[in-house]
Amino acid sequence: MDLRHLRYFIAVAEEQNIGRAATRLHISQPPLTRQIQQLEEELGVRLLNRTPRGVELTQAGALFLDEARNIRAVVEQATERTQRAGQGKLGRLDVGIFGTAILDAIPKLLLAFRRSYPEVKIVLHTMNKGEQIEALRQRRITVGFNRMLAPLPDITTRLVANERLLLAMSHTSPLAAQESVAFAALRDHPLVLFPTGARPNFIDKVMTLCHEAGFEPIVSQEVSDAITGVALAAGGFGVCLVPESTTSLALPGVIYKPLTGLPHHAQVDLSCIYRSDDQSPILEAFLGTIDEVRADAGSAPA
Amino acid sequence: MDLRHLRYFIAVAEEQNIGRAATRLHISQPPLTRQIQQLEEELGVRLLNRTPRGVELTQAGALFLDEARNIRAVVEQATERTQRAGQGKLGRLDVGIFGTAILDAIPKLLLAFRRSYPEVKIVLHTMNKGEQIEALRQRRITVGFNRMLAPLPDITTRLVANERLLLAMSHTSPLAAQESVAFAALRDHPLVLFPTGARPNFIDKVMTLCHEAGFEPIVSQEVSDAITGVALAAGGFGVCLVPESTTSLALPGVIYKPLTGLPHHAQVDLSCIYRSDDQSPILEAFLGTIDEVRADAGSAPA
DNA sequence: GGATGATCATACTTTAAAGGTATTAATGAG
DNA sequence: CTCATTAATACCTTTAAAGTATGATCATCC
Numbered sequence: 001m002d003l004r005h006l007r008y009f010i011a012v013a014e015e016q017n018i019g020r021a022a023t024r025l026h027i028s029q030p031p032l033t034r035q036i037q038q039l040e041e042e043l044g045v046r047l048l049n050r051t052p053r054g055v056e057l058t059q060a061g062a063l064f065l066d067e068a069r070n071i072r073a074v075v076e077q078a079t080e081r082t083q084r085a086g087q088g089k090l091g092r093l094d095v096g097i098f099g100t101a102i103l104d105a106i107p108k109l110l111l112a113f114r115r116s117y118p119e120v121k122i123v124l125h126t127m128n129k130g131e132q133i134e135a136l137r138q139r140r141i142t143v144g145f146n147r148m149l150a151p152l153p154d155i156t157t158r159l160v161a162n163e164r165l166l167l168a169m170s171h172t173s174p175l176a177a178q179e180s181v182a183f184a185a186l187r188d189h190p191l192v193l194f195p196t197g198a199r200p201n202f203i204d205k206v207m208t209l210c211h212e213a214g215f216e217p218i219v220s221q222e223v224s225d226a227i228t229g230v231a232l233a234a235g236g237f238g239v240c241l242v243p244e245s246t247t248s249l250a251l252p253g254v255i256y257k258p259l260t261g262l263p264h265h266a267q268v269d270l271s272c273i274y275r276s277d278d279q280s281p282i283l284e285a286f287l288g289t290i291d292e293v294r295a296d297a298g299s300a301p302a
Numbered sequence: 303m304d305l306r307h308l309r310y311f312i313a314v315a316e317e318q319n320i321g322r323a324a325t326r327l328h329i330s331q332p333p334l335t336r337q338i339q340q341l342e343e344e345l346g347v348r349l350l351n352r353t354p355r356g357v358e359l360t361q362a363g364a365l366f367l368d369e370a371r372n373i374r375a376v377v378e379q380a381t382e383r384t385q386r387a388g389q390g391k392l393g394r395l396d397v398g399i400f401g402t403a404i405l406d407a408i409p410k411l412l413l414a415f416r417r418s419y420p421e422v423k424i425v426l427h428t429m430n431k432g433e434q435i436e437a438l439r440q441r442r443i444t445v446g447f448n449r450m451l452a453p454l455p456d457i458t459t460r461l462v463a464n465e466r467l468l469l470a471m472s473h474t475s476p477l478a479a480q481e482s483v484a485f486a487a488l489r490d491h492p493l494v495l496f497p498t499g500a501r502p503n504f505i506d507k508v509m510t511l512c513h514e515a516g517f518e519p520i521v522s523q524e525v526s527d528a529i530t531g532v533a534l535a536a537g538g539f540g541v542c543l544v545p546e547s548t549t550s551l552a553l554p555g556v557i558y559k560p561l562t563g564l565p566h567h568a569q570v571d572l573s574c575i576y577r578s579d580d581q582s583p584i585l586e587a588f589l590g591t592i593d594e595v596r597a598d599a600g601s602a603p604a
Numbered sequence: 605g606g607a608t609g610a611t612c613a614t615a616c617t618t619t620a621a622a623g624g625t626a627t628t629a630a631t632g633a634g
Numbered sequence: 635c636t637c638a639t640t641a642a643t644a645c646c647t648t649t650a651a652a653g654t655a656t657g658a659t660c661a662t663c664c
Contacts, residue, residue, distance in 0.1 A: 045388030086347025
């Protein structure tokens with residue numbers, strides 16, 4: 001049996017007349033007669049009673065008409081859903097996120113994507129840089145978000161945001177009175193650094209900036225993540241260099257100050273990463289959303 | 303799109319390999335490759351990612367696999383149901399019944415049919431002789447039950463039961479003391495006759511029997527149906543000739559007596575009637591059940 | 605790192621089946 | 635009894651699916 005048989009049978013049943021049905025189907029009458037005969041033979045069931053004025057459905061034929069219409073509807077729905085999936089409009093996007101990277105930019109991005117593609121289910125997985133790479137390769141996630149990723153052949157990196165550096169400190173800090181802080185002034189202040197973890201990382205970046213500025217920083221403490229770092233800064237353990245988006249962390253007693261005297265490259269990137277050979281339409285859609293969001297942010301910066 | 307495409311795609315998806323799937327489908331690899339390409343082109347969706355070790359499903363492909371399996375199941379179920387309908391095992395049987403004909407024989411028959419064909423819905427329609435003929439011609443019913451039907455060209459009659467005649471009377475009747483009643487004795491007893499309605503009917507039959515026995519009966523009352531007739535007999539209006547199955551009507555004060563001295567043809571038939579040109583499998587099944595029930599009754603009479 | 609083997613894709617041919625034309629058979633209407 | 639209508643059949647054409655042979659690509663193994 002064939003979908004064509006169903007289509008033909010529906011036409012014949014609706015017209016109650018093989019010739020008229022053939023016209024409607026844009027074929028001639030004899031092949032239609034044959035196709036219906038073939039269908040009946042294959043099912044082993046008489047579907048039509050032939051009369052001199054046309055045909056009429058048997059009881060089995062009436063039942064089969066219902067079934068045929070149902071099948072047609074199911075097939076239509078299947079193709080429609082598949083096509084939406086093929087356009088990235090229906091499906092699932094697994095996203096690897098890295099602790100503090102979830103602040104600010106990423107929620108905006110995910111919300112924008114969900115607005116454009118409401119039928120794509122977004123599943124978040126918290127994992128660190130190494131785990132993200134591993135999960136990408138194993139296809140457990142489609143995209144990850146990270147900072148300062150060393151380039152890899154099979155992973156493509158796409159810049160999502162480039163943030164200024166700010167200085168987090170306790171409101172009791174001697175630097176708190178100033179409107180802004182000169183980077184070079186940090187030579188005399190103990191620093192809380194983060195994150196400890198796979199190199200290269202943000203600690204390396206800060207160290208390099210200090211060296212470029214001509215001093216060796218006083219390291220008060222190295223901690224695993226930004227939240228801990230800011231908390232320690234609030235507690236007076238020292239000052240802590242953070243990406244701008246960290247200001248979303250409004251811990252009590254913490255104030256953030258802009259820095260002056262930093263080189264242009266003293267910014268910290270936030271990148272989206274994905275498998276270079278991934279051609280899935282959902283990924284494409286997601287990358288498109290990134291572009292849109294960046295364009296919006298560029299045209300109307302906050 | 304075609305059911306073949308679905309079958310092929312399911313095989314490819316399950317084997318994750320076009321060549322192996324082709325073997326499983328008993329075709330060679332190139333046409334299978336082409337059919338899959340064709341399917342993708344028609345949907346406008348990439349369903350497979352080709353790798354050097356075979357193929358893997360895209361997200362849309364995985365969704366389509368589910369849909370394809372679903373369609374296959376729906377189609378299988380449709381053919382299965384249609385085939386059962388074609389064998390008379392699934393569907394609907396509309397039956398016209400005539401008042402008192404519902405006693406005894408017909409319930410037995412309908413129960414036997416329902417036991418053999420539990421998925422055929424039996425719908426009963428109470429209608430008289432003329433209405434049954436009309437309803438048969440208009441296909442509102444498939445079979446009817448009736449007595450003493452005059453032969454018609456487009457309606458076939460099939461004898462279901464042939465019943466003796468009994469005499470219903472009040473237990474206070476002078477005839478009540480006898481074990482049986484000689485038919486000729488009825489010449490002196492007023493008769494309650496039924497049914498009034500389309501000729502020929504049971505009244506004609508009784509009158510003929512009386513004439514053959516050489517007397518003109520005293521007609522006490524003519525009534526529309528057996529129940530009324532028996533009730534009047536119970537009330538002392540006279541005696542009432544009834545088919546044997548009427549004994550199911552155990553009205554208070556009524557007794558039934560066998561008759562002696564009747565000719566062989568003094569029996570009343572109960573027949574099933576149906577359109578002569580009706581070839582529906584459900585009718586065939588029902589006629590088959592009639593045969594079986596009669597055979598059972600014949601081999602082991604009550 | 606080049607040979608090897610596996611896999612999918614392409615080109616071309618064969619075969620099967622769907623579609624078309626002409627005609628017949630059956631049946632009801634005028 | 636003829637005519638019109640309808641489905642069925644016979645035969646031919648065309649389309650498309652299947653087969654054969656071969657090429658391209660890429661991972662794997664010595």
